Amino acid sequence: MRKEDLVFAKATSKRLEAFEANVHPLPGIEDEEARRTFIFQIVESIRRIRFVQQVSNRSIAESRKDPATDYFDPVRAAILYKQVGDIDEASWLVFLFVHFGKNVKSGYRLIADVYGRLGHGRVWTWAEVSKDPLEFRHWLDKNQQNLKTLGGIHRGFGNHRKYQSLDAWKPNGTGEAVHTYISWVTDSGGHGKLFANALAAADDNPEEAFAHLYKEMNAVRSFGRTAKFDYLSMIGKLGLAAIRPDSVHFDGATGPVAGARLLFSGKLKSKGSSKKLESLSDSLASHLQVDKQVIEDSLCNWQKSPTDPVQFRG
DNA sequence: ATAACACGCGAGGTGCGGGC
DNA sequence: GCCCGCACCTCGCGTGTTAT
Numbered sequence: 001m002r003k004e005d006l007v008f009a010k011a012t013s014k015r016l017e018a019f020e021a022n023v024h025p026l027p028g029i030e031d032e033e034a035r036r037t038f039i040f041q042i043v044e045s046i047r048r049i050r051f052v053q054q055v056s057n058r059s060i061a062e063s064r065k066d067p068a069t070d071y072f073d074p075v076r077a078a079i080l081y082k083q084v085g086d087i088d089e090a091s092w093l094v095f096l097f098v099h100f101g102k103n104v105k106s107g108y109r110l111i112a113d114v115y116g117r118l119g120h121g122r123v124w125t126w127a128e129v130s131k132d133p134l135e136f137r138h139w140l141d142k143n144q145q146n147l148k149t150l151g152g153i154h155r156g157f158g159n160h161r162k163y164q165s166l167d168a169w170k171p172n173g174t175g176e177a178v179h180t181y182i183s184w185v186t187d188s189g190g191h192g193k194l195f196a197n198a199l200a201a202a203d204d205n206p207e208e209a210f211a212h213l214y215k216e217m218n219a220v221r222s223f224g225r226t227a228k229f230d231y232l233s234m235i236g237k238l239g240l241a242a243i244r245p246d247s248v249h250f251d252g253a254t255g256p257v258a259g260a261r262l263l264f265s266g267k268l269k270s271k272g273s274s275k276k277l278e279s280l281s282d283s284l285a286s287h288l289q290v291d292k293q294v295i296e297d298s299l300c301n302w303q304k305s306p307t308d309p310v311q312f313r314g
Numbered sequence: 315a316t317a318a319c320a321c322g323c324g325a326g327g328t329g330c331g332g333g334c
Numbered sequence: 335g336c337c338c339g340c341a342c343c344t345c346g347c348g349t350g351t352t353a354t
Contacts, residue, residue: 104347156346163326163344172327172344224327251337255325275337300325 005043012039012288019287024280027266033307038263041298042290049293052237055079067116067123074111075234082238091191091240092126095181098231099174099223101158110147110155114174118146133182137175141168160226172222180221195241207246210236214249225252233293245292248285248299250278259299262306 001009016035020026029035056079063069064076074097081090093115100111115124117139122128129136140147144166147155157164167173188194195209198216202208210232217228229249236243250257251274260277261267285295 159347160325161346163324163346165345170344222327226325226327252327253325258325297325304325 001040001043005047008046009039009043012042015288019284023283023287024264026263028263028306030266031307037305037307038298038302041302042288042294044301045294045297046290049237049291049297052234056238067112068119072108072112072116074108074115075238078238078240082240087192087195087240088126088130088190090238091185091235092129094231094234094238094240098227098234099161099164099177101161103156103158106155110157113147113150113155114140118143118150129178130182130186133179136178137168140166140175140178144168160230164222176221177223180219181223184217184219191240195235195243199242204242206236206242206244209241210243211246213243214246225249229293229296245296248278248281248292248296250274250281253296255300255303256281256296259301259303262303263299 013035016026016029016039029038052075055076060076060080061071062080063071064073065080066072074093078090078093078097081087081093096111096115100108100114102108103110113119117124124136124139147166149155164177165173168175170176185191185194188197195213198209198212202212213232214228217223217232220228223231229245232243233245235241236245248256248260250260253274257274257277260274260281264277264280281295281299282292285292288295
């Protein structure tokens with residue numbers, strides 16, 4: 001661990017003790033090994049979540065926007081578009097990033113080849129795709145097989161999206177997800193207005209606006225708990241809207257809930273509603289002075305091996 | 315050795331019914 | 335009405351096994 005991480009780990013340790021004394025016991029980390037591992041996971045989560053901000057502060061090559069090159073990176077591309085004030089294109093890239101994810105083997109190849117129409121000239125920019133979503137779906141339908149295997153190159157979804165289908169017409173396929181996303185956004189008149197409306201409804205409270213959008217985003221087909229949370233968190237981190245997770249949002253989660261169960265009850269199997277675990281986790285985030293996403297993320301990773309610090313992969 | 319195949323599974327999603 | 339738990343669905347991936 002780097003020096004500043006150690007300083008932070010020490011502070012976190014103190015705050016955990018205060019939480020145990022004043023709010024709720026943490027039987028899951030009574031064991032010293034488990035406690036060290038949990039703190040380690042928090043440090044790791046913060047590092048990953050800060051990564052986006054750090055990248056934003058460095059200069060980014062223009063080729064990151066180009067799906068025809070190996071440099072294509074949807075997050076860096078989104079940062080570049082945001083820097084020139086193109087909120088629509090930046091947010092659209094965040095959507096693609098969350099929908100397809102980053103595959104362990106093929107990286108962003110699937111996003112690049114959907115966004116870049118398999119290298120056939122034009123790009124499915126927000127302007128193009130939102131103008132005629134049906135045209136996109138027909139293109140997707142025609143290129144199902146090509147997207148999967150053209151040139152002997154495998155293109156896959158990321159681990160978080162392993163249940164997602166590339167299908168253009170199925171209710172839970174990519175076509176429907178893209179189409180419902182476009183409708184959701186254009187119904188408000190674009191991303192800028194969509195986010196502005198949410199902030200206005202929330203009196204500019206970043207957490208309330210997040211909660212508002214989290215509910216609204218049910219309109220996007222196949223975007224469940226994880227995708228909504230990741231999308232809106234990323235929109236916030238990139239500064240595309242001044243929003244921030246209001247809660248760990250445990251509704252329908254498995255991994256993070258298991259982590260919370262273990263932390264707050266000491267057992268993986270125990271009674272106790274996920275609503276209760278959710279509010280305890282939210283409270284923990286506040287006490288540790290970290291973003292809700294940090295707790296959500298670290299609980300999930302910690303629970304996989306509670307006494308053994310494993311570096312996050314994939 | 316490499317490809318084709320089979321199988322179990324997962325930081326998931328949706329819908330429904332029961333309990334409060 | 336909210337919240338919970340459950341059953342059932344989904345689909346590509348990793349892993350191991352069998353066929354070339």
